[in-house]
Amino acid sequence: MSQATTTAFQLCFRSLFDGRGFAFPCDRHGRVDLDGLSEQARLNYLYARAMVGRELSVPAIEPVPH
Template identity: 50%
Template structure:
């Protein structure tokens, strides 16, 4: 386990990217309390989705919001 994920708060937060065009479409990724996503902990597919979401902020997705996970 990386030192990043050893932070006990890391499993309690997620970074959410809301679609600008479809209110029901959100992509989210686990993050720490500072809103940082551990890229090494993501699968290749999740990492690609995260990097895409970051790249299209303002065009496809709104700025990401950090929030506590509901589960």
């Protein structure tokens, strides 16, 4: 598959309360490359996973807007 036809995806955790949330690059199956994230992004990802159902919704896989 060529680079031009490749679609990028993000895993989105939306806030249950204030409209804010988190988005992380992922593959089409929702897998996030933790080794490819910065330390702060990795901490945010782990926080988001822990807060599902408390502060954040179940994550959704979405195409990255261009």
